[in-house]
Every structure is written in structure tokens, then in C-alpha cells.
Amino acid sequence: MLSRTAENLFWMARHIERAENTARVLDVAHRTSLLPLDIEGTQAYLWYAPLNITGCADSYEVKYGLAKAETVSHYMALDPDNPTSIYSCLKLARENARTVRGAITSEMWEVINDTWLELNRLPKQMDYENFRDFFDWVKNRSHLFRGVTLGTITKDIGLSFIKLGTFLERADNTARILDVKYHILLPSLNHVGGAADYYQWGSLLKSVSAFEAYQKTYRDVISPQRVSELLIFRDDMPRSLHACMDEVEDALMAINGLSGKEARRLVGEQHAALHFGLTQDAFSEGLHEFLTAFLKNTALLSREIREAYLSRQDTTLNRQLTI
């Protein structure tokens, strides 16, 4: 497959996944804002979380100053000036898809293109109470895209790059949600099992569609340790770090060729840590430190993948040619 095509597929998938994750993060912020806050802090404290998770707190502050429900929602959902807004992600996903129309099925293209056209029919400013519907819509479009992809595309190397984009982005996002939320929720660690826990940790679980899975798995009160175990170490939770790395590893192994040795080594190492790691070790090391290390390694892995498959530097390829 053409390196540029692989690159476009990778980013197409990554942007769709990012749009969905942003919708999830905002959705949970909306839910949380409806609850009586038991923790230290104000509305601003709550609304910094989504900004921090997606890494756009600085650019937000420049434009709006204090974090408020309406402006944060608008900035992260609809603002074309924010390169990580849902709007921008869906736009970039479409642009990448448009460039590789030949490498995706027409059904996939239609979903992406339709999504973009529908998004543009929405009002440029949205009433606060309509955002929840909008987040549902974004999630649904992402589900639809994934379903259409798996239902129509040939299981070849193109799908591998789509999976790489999807699961690297998802792993990154789950780690960030956990990390940021953990900080916010830390004060409530003292009274584990209280109503606040149920709602706070519950909304975190809901943001990654893991609430029901938690209940089914543990049939017990919600504790930070178990939430972490579920979202980090369990491989049967579709949005857990372990499950994501399973997928990334599979996708990398399915790509033929001489390139990518270092990427394969890195993913193996990271996967092993999740496969054999223990929750209590992660906690004694400090969850924040653990997650920071994970994010750093994921970034490293992304860079390796980019250099092995996606970049188009004459030098490396010419070197291979002479081998």
C-alpha cells in the first residue's frame, strides 16, 4: 500500500475516534454538572477537566478565559478555530477520506461525507440544552462508521492502518480521562463507597461505556482501584488500555514488510506490561506516574509507526532499495 494512503487511513480513523472521545468527555462533564458537587471547587474546576483531557486548555484560556459550561462546550464541539474540536476532527476525517476514496469503500465514504454535510447543516451556535443530543449524534456516527468499516472493507493492510489509528487514539484518550478524573476525584478517596463515589466514578465509567460492564464484573460498590483495573488491565473491556494494545499489536503484526521492527518491539513491551501488570503495583507506583509513562510510550510508538510506514523520506527508502 502507498505510504501516503496508509497515512490518510490512519488519520481518518484517528480523527473519527477523537471526535467520538471528545463527545464522550463532554457528555460526562454535562452529566456531572447536573450533580451536587461534593468536592472542592467550582464550576470552573469541573469544566477544566475536558479541556485538560484533550490538551486544549491553553488555547481555550486565550480565547475565553475562565472555563464555563457554554463556552467550553462550544469550543470543544463546534469551534472551527480549535483544531481538536469535534468539528475540526470530522472535517479532517473527511479530508483524509476524500484523499483516499479509492482505498475505502463507497459506504465508508458516504458515512463520513454524510456526517460532515449534516454537521454543516447544524446551527453554528448551539443552545446549551441541545449539546447532549449532539454528543449522542457524534457517538452514533462514529459507531456507524466503525460498523460500516468492518462490514464492508477488505481485511487487508488498509484495515490494519485504520485499526492503528483508532486504537492508538482510544488508548491515549482512556489514559487521559483516567488521569485527569483521578485528580479531580482524589478528595473523595477517603469515603469510598459513598453516594458521591457512585456518581462521580459512575460518570467516568459511563464516559467510556464501562458502567454496565463494571456492575456485571464486580457486582460491588465502585472503587477507584477496580475502575482502574477495569480500564487499564482488563482485556475484555473494549476501551481499556489492555484491549487497545491488543488491537494495536494485532494490527502491527498483520503488516508485512521489513519495516517497523522497532514499532513491533515497542508494542510488545507495552502490551506485556498490561498483560502481566498488577493493579496494586500501578497504585503503589502512583496511578498518575503509571499513566504518564503509558502516554509517553504510546507517543513513542506513534512516532515509530509514522517513521516506519507513513513518512515518505527518500533516504530511508532508497537505502532499502539497495539492500
Added chain:
Amino acid sequence: MDTKTLKKYFNEMYADNGAVREIYERYGRWLKDLPDGTLERRNAEAELLFRRLGITFAVYGEAGEAERLIPFDIVPRIFGASEWQRLELGLKQRVRALNAFLHDIYHDQEIIKAGIISAHQVLNNAQYRPEMKGVDLPNQVYAHIAGIDLVRISENDFYVLEDNLRTPSGVSYMLENRKTMMRLFPELFVKHAIEPVEHYPQMLLNTLREAAPPNVAYPVIVVMTPGSYNSAYFEHAYLASQMGVELVEGQDLFVNQQKVYMHTTEGPQQVHVIYRRVDDDFIDPRVFRPDSTLGVPGLMDAYCSGNVALANGVGTGVADDKSTYLFVPEMIRFYLGEAPILSNVPTWRLSEPEDLSYVLAHLPELVIKEVQGSGGYGMLVGPTSSKAEIEAYRLRILAEPAKFIAQPTLALSSCPTLVESGVAPRHVDLRPFVLSGKDVRIVPGGLTRVALTEGSLVVNSSQGGGTKDTWVLED
């Protein structure tokens, strides 16, 4: 309906007495029985379909929306079997002669020696590529894909308006229009026996295979595009996916020891045939425009060494330029020893003093075009231009007469078209696509372009023209 238009112009569907022509008989009956509002409803469906599929094109110099839908008209343009047969023969003949001409001028230049066309006309043409002298191409084919623009003046008179031998576009609309019509009006396809066009991509793929350097058993073929901001990008992507080949940009290719490779996830892969939709000027910064970022350094070297085929070949522009156009009938006689089946539009060359003075005296009646122009840009349509426009154009001509040609304002045939006021006649032309490999091939039909503005004779999509599905009925 404007009766004056009806009388003055040949109407594809209605005879002068208002009766429906035989070829349109079934369609006419169907149209008559159609409940009110049905056409409009299906038209809205069609537009939705096109937008969802993203069949769009970009218009140069248009700010704002980067992608626009090319208007699609849902009334088909219909040819009878025998009408088409004659066109097909004429088109194949013409393209064969054009390819023979290109081979000749880059080799022995017999046509110049025979005094039929001047050395100056050929060798001083900006589109003549001296780099191509003595380069042998498989099957001696230069223009593998040709788009020949035809207009109809009367029942039996067709004129060739121009030959497009560089990177003619529009074939994806031909294919999508057919698909859309089949989806909107399945009942019409049951009633009529319509020649299929859907195998065009397969035919193109075969043509490209035949263009491959000899000794390559399984040529790797790619479509090369200037990129997703090009106005015809949709078509490039469409054809690549229909043929199942990679769509590449210049940056995806590189040349090593006179061979062309593409960067793939598995390392470099050699490429043998490039269906390039990038103009000559931009394909190789080492040979042509040094500032081009769309091309591949070293590509010409690989091409001239015979390690890669380009379709179309380099240097075809010298044969489709509007001043060379005049000589095509002579080429047919010279190379094929045949009488031309399709006629040229009578043309004045403003480089000739006699022609120039005639044209300057008759500007309001004529159409003036730039020799190098395309896409309907920079032309003057005398009868529909204001005095001021004509005078401004006169100054341009006087500054450099040799840059222009003039033709009579042609009475382009009209075809019923759905417009806001209902179904009304609008002027049309036709661009069939002729493929040359070991044989010359053509799918029955082509792209009918329609000028949507009442009375307008300019059908180019860049000038607000639309398209129609073109039917060739089986006998």
C-alpha cells in the same frame, strides 16, 4: 417554448413540425404520461445523491465553497444506432490520424516534408517537446485517451469543435450520470435497449496495460493526480478505484537509475504505467517547470529510456492546439489515405492577414478563441457580447493576432432540459472518449454537456454548464 429557438436550431427531440423524432419516441411517450411534478421530485433526489456521493468539482478562481456540484440534467440525450455508428467511425479515424501525426512529428516529419503543414507551425509551437524527438512509444500511441468535442448543427451534420489530447476529463460524469439515471428511472431502462458504458474503466485498464513497456508481463499501473485540490480530483480517485490501481501524487514517486518507484508500506515498488492527470509542464521539475512540486524529478529520463509509460504521452499538446486543429482533415488524408468522416468547423487563423481583416470586420458574428485556451476561459462569443466587450477583445487581438482563431457562431443543437420553468430546449455538445492501445476503442456514448442558461452556447462546466446522460440505442 421559444419557437424562434426551435426553428433556428436543430432540436434533438422534436422535428421542426413539433413531432417527436423517432429515436425519442418511447421516451417522449413516457414523458407525456408522467404525472406532474415527478421529474422535479426525481431531480431533487438526484441532487441529494450526487452530494452524498461527493461527486463534486472545484472551480478555479472561485472563492468560498471549494467544491461545487456539477449540475446534472435528468433528461437524457439519445442517439440512434446508425447515427452513432457513423460518429464512432469518424472518431476512431480522427484519433488514429492524430496519433500518426504525433509519431511523425517526433520522428521523420514526413508531413512537413510533404509541405502539408509548415515546420514553423509544428516546431515553434510552445507545446512541441523537442525532448520527445526519436523517443519510441509502444504501439506508436501518444494520445491514449482522447476527448473529442462534437457539436451537431443539423440532422446529419456534426462538427468537431476541438480535440483534447492532453488530460481530457469528464468521463467520471459519464459513468455517474448513467448510474444515477438507472437508479432514478429503472423503468426507462426496461423500455429501451441502451448500450452500456459501465465497462469504460475496464477498457481503460486494458488500454493502459497495452501501453506498458514491452517485456513487462504484469505492469504496475497507477493514476497520478496533482492532488485533492485539483478540480478533477474526484475523477482521478474514481478511475483509480474503478480500475483497482493506486492513486498517486508526485511526492509518492521517485526515480532511481531511470526507473520509477512508489513509496509503499512494504518499501519501494516499481511502476510501469502512469496514467497521469498532470500537465506536461509540471511532471518533471528537472526538465520542465523547475518550480513544480507536483511532478517527479527524473521522470522524463525514465520515460525516454522506455522504463515507464506515460498516458497520455508527453508532447501531445502540439496536436490539439487550436491552430493545428485546422490541419486534422489533411492529416487524415495524408496518413490514412481516407476521406475525413467528421468535419472541422470552418476556422479563420488570425495570424493570416486576410483572415484577420475579415474577422476584425465581423467580430459581432463570430466566436474568437485563444489558440492555447481551454475550458471556455478567455473566449469571445460575438453575438452575446456587449459593444464594450467586443472592443476590449479587439485590442487583445490586435496586440497578438497569432494567439487567436475565429469560428462562425455555431447553431448548436438543443435538447429538452429540466429548468426552473419546466422542460425547455438548451444547447448541448458531446464529448466521447476514445481510447488507443493496440486498437482504438470507444464506449457508445460520451459526456453530453448542456448550457443551462437560455440561449447560451457555452457548455463548459467551469462556465455554469451541466451534463446529461447520453444514450446510444441498440438496433
